[in-house]
Amino acid sequence: MSFVRAIDRLRTASGGFTFLHADGSEHTLSYPEIAEEAARRAAVLKARGVRQGDRIALVLPDPQDFVLSFLGVVYAGAVAVPMYPPLSLGKLDQYLDSSARVVSAAGAKLLVTSKQVETILWPVLQKAPGLRDLYTVEKWNEAAASAAPAAAPAVSMQDLVFLQFTSGSTADPKGVRVTHQSLFDNCCALLSAIDCDPAIDMGVSWLPLYHDMGLIGFVLGPLIFKISCTFIPTVSFIKRPALWLDTVSRKKGTITFAPNFAYALVEKRATPEQLAKWDLSSVRVAGCGAEPIQAETIARFTEKFATAKFPAHALMPAYGMAEATLAVAFNPVTKPFVVDVIDKAAYRDHKIAKPVKDGAGLSIVSCGYTFAGHALRIVDDHGKTLGEREVGEIIMAGPSLADGYHERADATAQAFRRGADGTTWLYTGDLGYLVNGELFICGRKKDLIIIKGRNYVPQAIEWTLEQVDGVRKGNVVAFAVQDDSSESAVVVLEARKNPPPTIAADVRRLLNEQYAIVPKDVVVLAPGQLPKTSSGKLQRQKTKTMYQAGTLLVQGSRAFGSSASKVELASHLFRSLRVKVRHRIKQIVSANH
Amino acid sequence: MSALSQELNVLFVDAIRQVSGKNIGNVAAEQRIAELGLDSVSVMEMVGTIEEKLGVQLSDDELTKINTFGDLAALLGKLTTKAA
CATH class of the missing domain: 3.40.50.12780 (ANL, N-terminal domain)
Incomplete structure (x- = not known):
């Protein structure tokens, strides 16, 4: 069954979705209302020139806005490209750059966002040349209110429903192509595995809807099986x-x-x-x-x-x-x-x-x-x-x-x-x-670092840190270590002779600014102290093993870190004795569940 | 270092302690929030704690413009005056 057909079947379904909003208010939409709204929104998109197969980017923090917009895009026969909204303090430039890269990789023509977020998103239009316009969900709502519902598009099971860009790594975004067929088959598999029953089940989720676990697990799967759900905005949960x-x-x-x-x-x-x-x-x-x-x-x-x-x-x-x-x-x-x-x-x-x-x-x-x-x-x-x-x-x-x-x-x-x-x-x-x-x-x-569900490619982090004054180019290694409840990043680098005394602090600051990562440790070594292959390539896993064994520092290398970071290192080394599983790293930039 | 009002200072220090267990004693207006050593989830939780205490709400676009505690204080000042 195509997802378009699944939307049509909601017209006679009982149940619906309840949306909590950031201001604490709550709004419930029945399934027939949701299906009707999807068809009206699709009509507005078509009138704006959106064609079947066009990619439409969505930057919508509110779950109700997101769900209705996603369905409107699909019902227009277009391909949704969910993107993450601004989720942290500051860091606006990096956010805009990575958003532009996703928009370009998707080849999105139109970006839908809220009036509030639109105020900061305009630069993306310049940075992503294929993008033609920003459109606010408020304008879309208003236009949809008086639009006649669109007819269902003819889609094949091999057509795309959406592109799943994976969170975290932003340097080289890759969009996974989710088709009507793969979506339906995976939803059937996972929902029957947990014996879902529309008569008794109620899903509750704060998961981001630009990520597959929240989007498929709580929006698309439940819509196919008519399971009622309640959504909490991700930021409201984090706060x-x-x-x-x-x-x-x-x-x-x-x-x-x-x-x-x-x-x-x-x-x-x-x-x-x-x-x-x-x-x-x-x-x-x-x-x-x-x-x-x-x-x-x-x-x-x-x-x-x-x-x-x-x-x-x-x-x-x-x-x-x-x-x-x-x-x-x-x-x-x-x-x-x-x-x-x-x-x-x-x-x-x-x-x-x-x-x-x-x-x-x-x-x-x-x-x-x-x-x-x-x-x-x-x-x-x-x-x-x-x-x-x-x-x-x-x-x-x-x-x-x-x-x-x-x-x-x-x-x-x-x-x-x-x-x-x-x-x-x-x-x-x-x-x-x-x-x-x-x-x-x-x-x-492969050497992926996963911190609180978000994936980071170590190479990207290493390249970024090469900019720090005193760091020897090509001599930075980042890897993950298991922490109390998630992974943490550790950075080991070689400094040039007489580096600035702030080098470790500078590394921490840049890592925080660019990736919102707080490293567990920054180890500064003298030239020639990082383990390398005979051909001079960095060895992440070996560096990690030596770090955890405490042999990076005892082999005569010098550390320039602050005394605080040395105390941290000591406590880490103690803890690392108890580290249970070394979670290594995945090549594909994607989330694991 | 310019000083934040005593009231805001206590509010920020308490919120940081609550989400991270760190006691930083005092915050300056110039202190960059990103440099506190909190991860992004804890920073957001700190904002939530402050919002709850003051009964205000910062929007997503406003948050992206905050770098220092001074920025945060200014924004909160605007919101609380409006509310009053």
């Missing part, structure tokens, strides 16, 4: 984390999802009064995805929220990525998730996940099974299929795979590879192993 579970309690939500860090955050913030007030007994599925899942976070969360009647079995680890449309594997809802404790030495030296009986090993959370009609394999670097408990790259086949990256044949050929039998396999870049078909994820093949 007031209690709003999430407060809304779940108030709306008797049954399904919600969030990255690991959010579970850690609400666990830390919840007060005894809130725990006494909330009733979370309605929750059936509390999915955890988009970044590495930590057994301790989940355990602490379920223990604390037991007071608020949160059912521990509802917590569901999940794994996915935009290239697979959204979901790759879910832990079954009926089965408590498994934590596999494996031998560290066997994992490190032989890439074997050998179970250990006592607690002294790496704890790996199970992400369950892939869906009917899909297949998972673990392969080595040569593409050879590995056996049970052998660690290698996770690859996936099935109808959920997206149609590659938009106008990026190179990147598409790398990630979507055709096997000898003609099947296309998605190379996820993630490392894991299988036990009786159950998937365990233990890291990333």
Whole structure:
């Protein structure tokens, strides 16, 4: 079923979406109202010259504006390009540059935004030459009120619904091509995996709608299956984390999802009064995805929220990525998730996940099974299929795979590879192993850094930091280390002789300004101290291993960091002894679930 | 260093402590928020804490224009006068 057909079917559906707004007000739209509004908005777009297949960028922080606009674009036969709205203080220039790059990569002609955000977005029009106009959702609303609804466009299942640009890395944005077919097949797979039932289910989400987990998991999937949902603006949740579970309690939500860090955050913030007030007994599925899942976070969360009647079995680890449309594997809802404790030495030296009986090993959370009609394999670097408990790259086949990256044949050929039998396999870049078909994820093949659900490519960070006065060009290494609830970035660099004393502080400032990253540590070394290959290439993983072993500094290299950062380093080294899983890095700029 | 009003200073310091556990004692108007050593999620949570205390709301476009505590103070001043 095409997504256009899914919108048409809403005309006779019961249920609907409730939208919370930033000012605290709340608005419910029934499904027939939503379908009608989509058709009216589509008519306005067509009258403005939008044609089938045109890409329309959406920068809309309010969930109601976003959902109605997205549907209006699709109902006009055009392709939505969800983009992230400004989400942080300052950093306007970087935001505008990265927005322009996404608009250009998508080839978007029109950008829809709110009147408020429009005031800062005008420069994008100059920076992205193909973009012809900005259009505000307020004007669109007004025009739609008097427009006759458009007729449904004729679409094929291979046509695009939207382009999913992945968050975080902005230097080289790639848009995943989500078709009507991949969207429908993945939504069927994931919603039937959690036994969704329109008669009883109510989704509650604060997830950003420009990201696949929020957009497909709570907007598009529920619209296809007519599941009612309540939306909280992402910024409102970040400003007031209690709003999430407060809304779940108030709306008797049954399904919600969030990255690991959010579970850690609400666990830390919840007060005894809130725990006494909330009733979370309605929750059936509390999915955890988009970044590495930590057994301790989940355990602490379920223990604390037991007071608020949160059912521990509802917590569901999940794994996915935009290239697979959204979901790759879910832990079954009926089965408590498994934590596999494996031998560290066997994992490190032989890439074997050998179970250990006592607690002294790496704890790996199970992400369950892939869906009917899909297949998972673990392969080595040569593409050879590995056996049970052998660690290698996770690859996936099935109808959920997206149609590659938009106008990026190179990147598409790398990630979507055709096997000898003609099947296309998605190379996820993630490392894991299988036990009786159950998937365990233990890291990333490539050096991606994931902080609070957002992905950063280390090369981009390294290039940026080369600008800092005193830094030797080509001698900066950035990598991720596991922190309490998410990953943190560590930067190791070589300084020229007699660098400015502020060099470490300057690195921190630039990292914060450009990427909003607060590094866990900045280690400044003397020339020649970074590990390199014989051909002079940087070695990120080796640098990380030496950093964690404390051997970067004891090998006679000098550190110029402030004494504060040395104290931090000491405490880090102590903590790193307890680091459980080294989550490595994924090549494709996308979110994991 | 120009000083913020005692009231705002206490408000900012409390909000920072609440979201990060850091006690920074005092904030100057010139202090850049990005250089506090808070990640972007904590910064936004700090803004939320301040908004709640003052009963005001900063819009997304206004937030992008804030770099220092002085900027934040000026914006809050505008909003609270309007509200009063």
